[in-house]
Amino acid sequence: MRKLLIALAAAVIAPAAMAQNTVKIGIVTFLSGPAAAPFGVPAKNAAEFVVDELNAGRAPAPYGKKGFGGSAIETAILDEAGSTTTQVTEFRNLVQRQNVDLIVGYVSSGNCLAIAPVAEELKKFTNFFDCGTPRIFEDGSYKYVFRTSPTATMDSVGAALYVKDAKAGIKSIAGINQNYAWGQDSWGDFELAMKVLVPAVEVKTSQMPKLFAGQYNAEISALLGAGADVIHSSFWDGDLEALILQGGPRGLMKTSMTVLTTGETAMHKLGAQIPDGTVLGARGPFGPYAPGNPYNKWFSGGFEKRYSSRPNYASYQMAQAILGVKMAWEKAMEKNGGKRPSNEEVGAALEHATFEGPGGTVRMANGEGHQAVMETAYGQTKLVNGKLTLVNVKRYPAEKVNPPEGAKSADWIKSGFKAN
Amino acid sequence: MQQLLSVAVDGVIYSAWLFIAALGLTLIYGVMKIVNVTHGSFYALGAYAGASFTGVWLARGYPPVLSYAVLFGAAILITLAFAPLIERGILRFMYAKDEVVILLITYALFLILEDVIKLIWGVNPYFIAEPYALLGSFQVAGMAYPTYNLLLVALAVVFGGGLAWFLSGTRIGKLLRAVIHDPEVSRAMGVNVERYYLATFTFGSLLAALAGSYTAPTVSVVPGLGVEIIVLSFAVVVIGGLGSLPGAALGAVLVGLVRSLSVHYLPQVELFVIYFVMAMVLALRPRGLFSLEEPRKI
Numbered sequence: 001m002r003k004l005l006i007a008l009a010a011a012v013i014a015p016a017a018m019a020q021n022t023v024k025i026g027i028v029t030f031l032s033g034p035a036a037a038p039f040g041v042p043a044k045n046a047a048e049f050v051v052d053e054l055n056a057g058r059a060p061a062p063y064g065k066k067g068f069g070g071s072a073i074e075t076a077i078l079d080e081a082g083s084t085t086t087q088v089t090e091f092r093n094l095v096q097r098q099n100v101d102l103i104v105g106y107v108s109s110g111n112c113l114a115i116a117p118v119a120e121e122l123k124k125f126t127n128f129f130d131c132g133t134p135r136i137f138e139d140g141s142y143k144y145v146f147r148t149s150p151t152a153t154m155d156s157v158g159a160a161l162y163v164k165d166a167k168a169g170i171k172s173i174a175g176i177n178q179n180y181a182w183g184q185d186s187w188g189d190f191e192l193a194m195k196v197l198v199p200a201v202e203v204k205t206s207q208m209p210k211l212f213a214g215q216y217n218a219e220i221s222a223l224l225g226a227g228a229d230v231i232h233s234s235f236w237d238g239d240l241e242a243l244i245l246q247g248g249p250r251g252l253m254k255t256s257m258t259v260l261t262t263g264e265t266a267m268h269k270l271g272a273q274i275p276d277g278t279v280l281g282a283r284g285p286f287g288p289y290a291p292g293n294p295y296n297k298w299f300s301g302g303f304e305k306r307y308s309s310r311p312n313y314a315s316y317q318m319a320q321a322i323l324g325v326k327m328a329w330e331k332a333m334e335k336n337g338g339k340r341p342s343n344e345e346v347g348a349a350l351e352h353a354t355f356e357g358p359g360g361t362v363r364m365a366n367g368e369g370h371q372a373v374m375e376t377a378y379g380q381t382k383l384v385n386g387k388l389t390l391v392n393v394k395r396y397p398a399e400k401v402n403p404p405e406g407a408k409s410a411d412w413i414k415s416g417f418k419a420n
Numbered sequence: 421m422q423q424l425l426s427v428a429v430d431g432v433i434y435s436a437w438l439f440i441a442a443l444g445l446t447l448i449y450g451v452m453k454i455v456n457v458t459h460g461s462f463y464a465l466g467a468y469a470g471a472s473f474t475g476v477w478l479a480r481g482y483p484p485v486l487s488y489a490v491l492f493g494a495a496i497l498i499t500l501a502f503a504p505l506i507e508r509g510i511l512r513f514m515y516a517k518d519e520v521v522i523l524l525i526t527y528a529l530f531l532i533l534e535d536v537i538k539l540i541w542g543v544n545p546y547f548i549a550e551p552y553a554l555l556g557s558f559q560v561a562g563m564a565y566p567t568y569n570l571l572l573v574a575l576a577v578v579f580g581g582g583l584a585w586f587l588s589g590t591r592i593g594k595l596l597r598a599v600i601h602d603p604e605v606s607r608a609m610g611v612n613v614e615r616y617y618l619a620t621f622t623f624g625s626l627l628a629a630l631a632g633s634y635t636a637p638t639v640s641v642v643p644g645l646g647v648e649i650i651v652l653s654f655a656v657v658v659i660g661g662l663g664s665l666p667g668a669a670l671g672a673v674l675v676g677l678v679r680s681l682s683v684h685y686l687p688q689v690e691l692f693v694i695y696f697v698m699a700m701v702l703a704l705r706p707r708g709l710f711s712l713e714e715p716r717k718i
Contacts (some may be wrong), residue, residue: 031543032538032543032643033643033644034642034643034644036543036643037543037544037545037642037643040543041543041544179690179691205687206687207683207687207690208687208688208690208691209683209690209691210648210690210691212644212647212648213648214635214639214645214648214649215434215437215638215639217430217433217434217565217569218427218430218431218434218679218680218683218684219683219687221426221429221430221563221683221684222683222684222687224563225422225423225426225563225684237545237640237642238545238639238640238641238642238644238645240640241545241547241639241640242638242639242640245547245549245552245637245638245639245640246638246639249552249553249557249564249566250557250563250564250565250566251564269545269547269640270547273547273549
């Protein structure tokens, strides 16, 4: 009887003790639906790769300590597909039922906007890894919410600066963007930035087809007919690939300099089918624009070896998000004498921090220290010996493509990109 | 003038694509009175099968010109693998139920098939751009259009014309029209209605699969492909009149041209213009432009 009681007590105590030795991270990203292939699954793969590497202590310094401060990392991976209401419910489940220690996730800007106040209410450290809307920290102030990737404003301003630099004497622009928040905001920022940089620029046409419309013959004809010097598109996934497949044979990218702000995700898949001279963005210094630092060599090399495919920008953003949290966790441990840090302590350690990742330097400079800024880069495609390469690459420092702390993106662009 | 010509060409290309997709939907409704949401799944299955088979065909170095036949064969194979199974295994037990219940059942099947597609093909996109580029391009109003678009227009004419001929000019077609008008009397006259239901569902689904298969070279074949097409196809058949073949043709042309006009002249309204046309048609003719005559039953 005594042995039985001891065994029972051990069975109850052991998992609790084990839980104290592990850090459970909720990972939320698209595992189904159209966003799964370009963003969700590459990000999930990156999360699994980085977590395994960290648990094995194989990441380069200063990330070499096993897990988070010596505690093994455990993940609970959740599908982001479904309505915003579903995501809020699932977020509560992750926190209240699965008892995760912290959460890294979310691709959709709509989901990020909905999750942020709930994370705050539940006092759960949450790091958004990919969503682009600048409104999260421009319209709100949070203690528990962070984003270790730059906003979509950087993509649009970087694109405008690039085309101004790369194509002399621009007189007209046109756009084809998906008709929802992401497409409208991206085009809005780009148009605004172009009008500041080239005040006389004329907008020939702004096409806003439905998300996942798939057939763009009429839009391509309208763009060809407009004959603008530059075409801007923030299309992603199948829409981006369909635009390239349908526009390429019709000479769209030859007629106008075409900027695809998320084009890097198609680069790995379409390769030679992307016409020469197309301007590709990677939402930051990721993928082909990533620096040759040891973190990139470790991440991209290991990822490619494990999955037989190259990591795209969503993979980089996820890796960077987890490394940022690890840095903050260990910094907080250092400060509290090696104890397991609370969510508040981890948050305080990440606020205004600077850390290195596979995409280079990440500075938590905006949103009261909760929003990252990074440099960005754009380049043009060129087929060399059957292989797609990027030429005329230009890099723009973080200060040039991100608003200063406290400024709203639209106001900053309208002001002529003035620092505070 | 040049822009108007461009509007017409874009409208015809879009109409042809829509018509191929909507044709099977209106046929199935006409014969079986099923608002078939799985039509979108067959479109997606056709696209995946077309991309996979043609991809393998081209990768093995077989003649690229035969890839058009491979697209056709892939649509037939995938339809035969799924359509009879769904009709015989599930739908035939539901015919006595209300139309709304069957609609919900086909919607459930649509969701299941979406996951089946992911189980078979995963979430990564498939591309087969070669057939799209192979035929070269033609010039209209100073703009290049891939000749492949003409193939879609030709397919729409052949499928639509062929089906019209089949229904009015063949014995089986006439029997099918009898089933459309009154399945009970047809059954009483010795027509094997169940067999016609199976054939109609399979053929209607094949048209969706063919639409998907021949669309595959122009797009990235990704999960969720069947969602958009089912909504547009419904708009087309509702405008034309559910179950009407000429109605589907007119609906597709109307939608194609109106969309093309809006893209060229007023892109801000492109998102809702198709549904605006649908609403206007339904306001004036609630059963669509070419609704089938309902025989009065005593």
